[in-house]
Amino acid sequence: MKKYILLLIPVVMLQFSCNKNLNPKVYSSLTSVNAFNTESDAIAAVNAIYARLKGPSIGDNFDYWTVRHFALTDLTTDVGHCSYGGDPGQLSLATWNSANGLLAEDWRQIYKLISDANSAIYNISSMTSITADQKAQFLAEAKFLRAVAYMNLTDAWGPVVLATEKDLVNPNYLSQPPVSSVADVEALLISDLQNSINVLPVSYANNAIYSTNDPGRATKGAAMTLLGKIYLRQKQWQKSADMMQQVIGLGIYQLYPSYQGLFLEANKWCSENIFSVLSDANVNGTELMNHFGPLVHPAIPNRWQYYAVSWPFYHSFAANDDRKGEFFPKYNGTDGLVHEEAPTLGATPPAGVLYMPDVATSKYADSTGSVNNYYDGHSVDILRYADVLLSRAEALNELTGPTQESIDLINQVRTRSHATPLVLGGYSQTTLRAAILQERGWEFFYEGKRRADLLRMGQYDVIVNAYLKSIGQTNTVTLPKDQYFSYPLNQVQINANLSNAGREQ
Numbered sequence: 001m002k003k004y005i006l007l008l009i010p011v012v013m014l015q016f017s018c019n020k021n022l023n024p025k026v027y028s029s030l031t032s033v034n035a036f037n038t039e040s041d042a043i044a045a046v047n048a049i050y051a052r053l054k055g056p057s058i059g060d061n062f063d064y065w066t067v068r069h070f071a072l073t074d075l076t077t078d079v080g081h082c083s084y085g086g087d088p089g090q091l092s093l094a095t096w097n098s099a100n101g102l103l104a105e106d107w108r109q110i111y112k113l114i115s116d117a118n119s120a121i122y123n124i125s126s127m128t129s130i131t132a133d134q135k136a137q138f139l140a141e142a143k144f145l146r147a148v149a150y151m152n153l154t155d156a157w158g159p160v161v162l163a164t165e166k167d168l169v170n171p172n173y174l175s176q177p178p179v180s181s182v183a184d185v186e187a188l189l190i191s192d193l194q195n196s197i198n199v200l201p202v203s204y205a206n207n208a209i210y211s212t213n214d215p216g217r218a219t220k221g222a223a224m225t226l227l228g229k230i231y232l233r234q235k236q237w238q239k240s241a242d243m244m245q246q247v248i249g250l251g252i253y254q255l256y257p258s259y260q261g262l263f264l265e266a267n268k269w270c271s272e273n274i275f276s277v278l279s280d281a282n283v284n285g286t287e288l289m290n291h292f293g294p295l296v297h298p299a300i301p302n303r304w305q306y307y308a309v310s311w312p313f314y315h316s317f318a319a320n321d322d323r324k325g326e327f328f329p330k331y332n333g334t335d336g337l338v339h340e341e342a343p344t345l346g347a348t349p350p351a352g353v354l355y356m357p358d359v360a361t362s363k364y365a366d367s368t369g370s371v372n373n374y375y376d377g378h379s380v381d382i383l384r385y386a387d388v389l390l391s392r393a394e395a396l397n398e399l400t401g402p403t404q405e406s407i408d409l410i411n412q413v414r415t416r417s418h419a420t421p422l423v424l425g426g427y428s429q430t431t432l433r434a435a436i437l438q439e440r441g442w443e444f445f446y447e448g449k450r451r452a453d454l455l456r457m458g459q460y461d462v463i464v465n466a467y468l469k470s471i472g473q474t475n476t477v478t479l480p481k482d483q484y485f486s487y488p489l490n491q492v493q494i495n496a497n498l499s500n501a502g503r504e505q
Contacts, residue, residue, distance in 0.1 A: 035123070036123040036124065036126075036127055037127075037129055038129060038130075039129070039130050039134060042120075042124050042127060042130055042134070042135075042138050043138070045116075045119070045120040045123065045124065045138075045142075046120055046124075046138050046141050046142055048116055048120075049113060049116045049117050049120060049141075049142055049145045049146075050145065050216070050217075052064065052109070052112055052113035052116055052145075053065045053066075053113065053145075053148075053277045053382075054066045054277050054279065054284075054286060055109070055286075061284075061285060061286045061287055061375065062286065062287040062288075062290070062291060063105065063109045064106065064109040064110065064113070065277045065380050065382060065448070066277060066279070066286040066287070066288060066380055067286070067287060067288060067291045067307070068102060068105055068106055068109070069106055069152065069448055070307055070446050070448060071087075071088055071091050071102045071106070071307070072091070072102065072103070072106055072156050072451070072485065073155075073156075073448040073449065073450060073451050073452065074307075074445065074446050074447075074448065074450045074451070075088060075091045075092050075307060076091050076092070076094065076096070076451055076464075077450040077451050077454060077460075077463070077464055077467075078310060078312065078313055078441075078450075078454075078463050078464055078466075078467035079309060079310065079313050079441060079445045079446065079450045080092060080307060080308070080309065080310065080446070080450075081308050081309065081310040081311075081357065081358035081471075082306060082307065082308065082358070083305070083308070083357040083358055084306060086101075087100050087101045087102045087103075088102060088306065088307070093468070093473055093475055094464065094468060094473075094475045094476070094477050094482070095475055096485065096486065097486055098486035098487060098488060098489040098492060098500050098503075099489045100486075100488075103485055103486065103488050104488035104489070104490055104491070106156070107153075107156075107157070107487075107488050107491060108488075110149045110152055110153050111149075111153075111163070113145065113146070113148075113149045114146055114149050114150070114163055115163070117142045117143070117145050117146035117149070118146070118163060118164055118165045118167070118168060119165075119168065120138070120142045121139055121142050121143065121146075121164075121165040122165035122168040122169075124138050124139060124142070125139065125165070133208070133209070134209055136199045137199060137200070137209050139199075140195060140196040140199035140200050140218070140223075141196075141200070141217065141218045143192035143193075143195065143196055144192070144193065144196045144200070144218040144222065144223050144226070145218065146192065147189040147192055147193055147196075147223075147226055148226065148275075148382065150162075150185050150188070150189055151189065151226065151229070151230065152448075153185075154182045154185050154186070155233075155451070155452045156484065156485050157484050157485055157487060158182055158483065158484040159179040159180060159181050159182060160179055160180065160185065161177050161178070161179055161180070161495070161497075161498075162177075162179075162180035162184060162185055162188065163177070164188070176494075176495045176496055176497055177495070177497065178497045179497055179498065186230055186233075186234065189226075189227075189230055190227065190230060193223045193226055193227040193230070194227070196218065196220075196223040197220055197223045197224055197227065200218055200219050200220045200222070200223055201219060201220060202219060202220050202221065202250060202252060203219060203252065204217055204219075215268070215269040215273070215278070216269070216275075216276060216277075216278045218275065219274070219275070220250070221247050221250050221252065221253065221274050222274050222275040222383055224243055224244075224246055224247045224250075225243075225244070225247050225274050225275070225383045225387070225388055226275075226383065227243055228240050228243035228244045228247065228388070228391060228392075229383075229387075229391065231243060231395075232391050232394065232395060232456070233452070233456060235398070235456075237395040237396075237398040237399045238395070238399060240391060240392075240395040241392050241395035241396055241399065244388050244389075244391050244392035244395065245392060247274075247385075247388045248388060248389075248392070252271065253271055253272065253274060253385040253388070254271045254272065254385065255272055255385060255386060255389075255412060255413070255416050256270050256271070256272045256416075257416070258322070258416070259322050259323050259326070259416060259417045260322065260325065260326060260362075260366075262381075263326070263362075263363045263364065263366070263378070264366050264368060264369070265281070265366055265368065265369030265370060265376060265377050265378050266368065266369070267379070268377070268379055269379070271385075272381075272384050272385045272386065273379070273381060273384055273385075274381075274383040274384055274385060274387075274388070275381075275382050275383040276379045276380060276381045276382060276383075276384075277379060277380040277382065278379050279376070279377045279378060279379060279380075280377045281369075281370035281373050281375050281376050281377035282373075282377075285370070285373065285374075285375025285376055285377055286375060286376060286377075286378060286380075287374075287375060287376070288364035288365070288376055288378045288380070289303060289364060289365045289369065289370065289371075289376040289378065290303055290304055290306075290374070290376075291303075291304055291306040291307050291364075292305075292306070292307050292308075292360065292361055292363065292364040292365045292446070293305065293360060293364075293365035294328040294331070294339075294360035294365065295333065295339070295360070296333035296334045296335045296339075297328060297331055297333065297334070297360075298331070298332065298333070298334050299367040299371065300365055300367055300371050301334065301371065301372075303360075303365060305358070305360045307446065308358035308359060308360050308361070309327065309358060309359050309360070309361050309445065309446075310358055310359075310467060310471070311341055311358065311359060311471075312467055312470050312471070313441070313445070313467075314327055314329065314359050316438070316441075316442070317442060318419060318420065320418055320419065320420065321417050321418065321419040321442065322416075322417040322418050322419075323417045323419075323442050323443070326361055326362050326363050327359050327360065327361050327362065328359060328360045328361075328362060329341065329359050333354065335354075336352070337352060337353060337354040338352060338353045338354070339354050339356050340353065340354075340355065340356065341355065341356060341359070342355035342356075345471070345472055346472070361445070361446060363445070363446055364376075364378045364380075364446070380447075381447060382448070386413050386416075386443055386444075387444065387449070389409045389410075389412050389413055390409065390410065390413060390436060390439060390440055390443065392406075392409055393405075393406040393407075393409035393410050393436060394433070394436050396409075397429055397432050397433060397436065398429075398433070401428065401429035401432070402424055402427045402428070402429065402432045403424075404424055406432070407422050407423070407424045407427075410422055410435070410436065410439055413439065413443055414439065419442075422435065433457060434459075437453060437454070437457050437459060440453050441453070455483060460477065460479065460482070460483070461476075461477050461478060461479045461482070464477050465477060481503065484503060485503070486500050486503045487499075487500050487503065
């Protein structure tokens with residue numbers, strides 16, 4: 001997707017103490033007055049919303065969906081572990097509070113996207129220099145992206161401030177708006193996504209508005225999938241099952257042949273991708289490899305193992321499951337030590353050995369990628385076809401219990417990784433629900449889904465507390481108190497309507 005950034009800024013006259021008579025020549029000025037006059041302006045505004053999924057275009061690029069969001073969605077579960085202290089350590093050990101900086105940063109980045117989307121929707125809606133079809137396309141993309149952001153917000157914090165383009169009519173920047181219920185937010189998202197489904201194309205091949213195929217843009221299938229995910233969260237099983245079947249019925253998505261190949265940096269886009277954040281190591285890279293890569297590894301040097309996987313979760317994979325190969329469980333480090341798991345909790349390593357507290361994943365740190373670069377070009381799959389298959393299987397099981405169709409849907413995902421197929425006769429509705437939850441963990445670890453999955457299936461406290469106990473921790477999560485994170489302290493200080501009463505640890 002072509003990258004254009006639209007900046008609405010005032011002209012600023014610079015003064016320097018060394019030359020008070022310096023009058024810089026202004027060659028051009030883009031402001032809120034002369035912006036949104038052309039089709040290019042509208043495209044730039046829409047592309048700027050996509051850019052928010054990743055982070056700033058200048059400087060460190062590890063915001064929102066290209067690292068930090070995983071701290072909330074996976075690090076706070078049985079999947080993730082961080083051996084560092086501070087904010088990620090709090091999340092990893094379920095001891096977070098409203099002062100946690102990663103909570104504040106995720107909130108801030110998500111609302112930046114929402115702000116950009118609202119601005120684009122407000123301004124594009126009144127444009128007269130573009131066609132009706134162009135306007136409908138641009139608005140559908142902006143509303144889809146806003147829906148992604150609000151889905152993430154409500155997964156993490158539940159009731160949140162619902163800001164829309166209507167707030168820009170007569171803005172009051174000093175107001176303290178109330179929070180809206182999850183149901184009210186969902187009502188907006190459902191309406192917007194239904195509109196997007198009717199407008200967005202199945203693909204951008206030979207598109208009349210965009211001149212290239214533009215992989216990574218919002219499509220009809222992406223809007224359908226996100227709507228199906230909202231219905232799944234609402235436990236509207238039939239609606240979710242039907243929506244996921246519509247995605248399947250489009251006939252354009254299929255599983256990538258190998259799990260490992262799906263996440264290689266070289267695989268920017270494939271038929272499994274429904275909606276992804278795309279990157280290029282040399283032009284517009286991210287820091288996924290920095291944060292996920294193993295420490296002092298000879299093939300992937302200078303990485304941090306900041307977001308790692310817990311040993312219990314690593315051991316939950318079957319030996320014949322290809323997904324178990326997406327880790328670095330033992331290697332000879334460049335520090336001269338053998339890096340491996342401790343045989344028992346708290347064991348002292350012998351000379352020449354370092355016991356790793358967690359295991360790094362190669363999901364975003366493959367040795368064939370940009371190992372000699374600071375930035376990498378890994379894509380992040382927000383929505384992919386495997387999620388459609390497993391979501392429909394879950395909805396069908398909740399409707400009728402195990403069926404051959406639901407088993408077959410799960411087995412499509414399992415057999416791609418050479419895991420042993422499930423057999424219909426061996427499951428009740430309850431045990432198949434547990435199997436689907438486990439399958440989703442194996443399939444989507446560090447893809448921003450684990451915490452929402454555990455909460456939806458009522459297993460967040462059970463599974464996370466069991467994990468914490470297994471690593472010698474006494475901290476526990478308690479529902480419903482820990483269903484949502486604390487509102488960030490800096491936001492509570494700005495808006496008194498964001499109350500953490502009952503949310504704090």
